[in-house]
Amino acid sequence: MIKKKIREILKEGKKIETEFFTLYFKKREDFKIGFLLNSKIGKPVKRNRVKRIIRELVRKNFKKGDFIFVLKKDVIEKGKDEIEKIFGGIVEKISCSFD
DSSP: OHHHHHHHHHHHSEEEEOSSEEEEEEOOSSEEEEEEOOTTSSOHHHHHHHHHHHHHHHHHHOSSEEEEEEEOGGGGGOOHHHHHHHHHHHHHHHHHHHO
8 A cells, every 4th residue: 555655656747856865746735754765874883863854954945745856865964054055055945736
């Protein structure tokens, strides 16, 4: 069931490419956030830190929708401020799609 929903978002959702991640999102009434990444990207502690930061940013800015983040290797070494800066630039693009 979950794999089917992920494939649907990847296929039918809109895509935004950044230097740290690729974001796929789709307008929905519910709210879900998912992450796709390889274990070779970094240690679990660093991967989980990045996921917590991104999850917090999405929850602050959106109340509904499905979001899938495909993380790139460079994101592991970046700080919270750098991730917020990149995410802030795409919030408007996403908001326009949800209106």
